[in-house]
Every structure is written in structure tokens, then in C-alpha cells.
Amino acid sequence: MKRMAIENKLALNVFHTEDNDPHIEIDKEYANEEEIRKVVLACPAECYKYIDGKVTFSHLGCLECGTCRVLSHGKLVKSWNHPFGSVGVLYRQG
Numbered sequence: 022m023k024r025m026a027i028e029n030k031l032a033l034n035v036f037h038t039e040d041n042d043p044h045i046e047i048d049k050e051y052a053n054e055e056e057i058r059k060v061v062l063a064c065p066a067e068c069y070k071y072i073d074g075k076v077t078f079s080h081l082g083c084l085e086c087g088t089c090r091v092l093s094h095g096k097l098v099k100s101w102n103h104p105f106g107s108v109g110v111l112y113r114q115g
């Protein structure tokens with residue numbers, strides 16, 4: 022069996038999104054750059070961006086791994102919940 026690259030495995034995932042009801046909320050005014058960068062670098066789906074001193078977040082494409090929640094200690098990430106019902110990521114290969 023041929024091995025697949027992780028990028029190709031992730032590309033097979035299916036996302037059912039609720040655009041107007043994000044399951045993660047962040048504090049957009051949070052200003053500790055070191056803590057922000059830690060979360061930005063750790064998110065495997067690159068949901069966080071830190072540009073010109075401003076952090077932005079999009080829940081679309083979130084893999085629901087919980088890494089940002091654990092690293093944030095309730096500072097940058099204000100609330101984290103699994104999406105309701107059939108909304109969210111559907112893993113296929115990885």
C-alpha cells in the first residue's frame with residue numbers, strides 16, 4: 022500500500038461548517054505577543070493569523086484538536102466547544 026503525504030490525507034477531510042456560529046471564540050484585544058505566537062504556530066490548520074500586531078481567527082477548517090485551548094489557558098481563547106450535531110470536521114484518512 023502506497024503511503025500518502027499528510028497534506029494529501031488532510032485534503033480528504035470534509036468540513037460541514039456553520040459560518041455564523043463559530044465553536045471557538047477569541048479575545049481579539051488580547052495583546053501578549055508571545056502567547057499569541059505560541060497559539061498561531063501550534064495550530065495545525067493555520068486558523069490563526071497574526072499580522073501587524075493583530076490576531077485574527079477563522080473556525081473554518083478547524084481540526085478540533087484542542088491545541089489552542091490547552092495552550093491559551095483561557096487568555097486568547099475565550100471559549101472552546103465542539104461544534105453541534107453534524108457540524109465540524111469529518112476525518113477520512115488523517
Ligand code: SF4
Nearest residue numbers: 064083084086087089
Ligand atoms: S482546535 Fe486545533 S485546529 Fe482548531 S483552531 Fe484550535 S489548534 Fe487550530
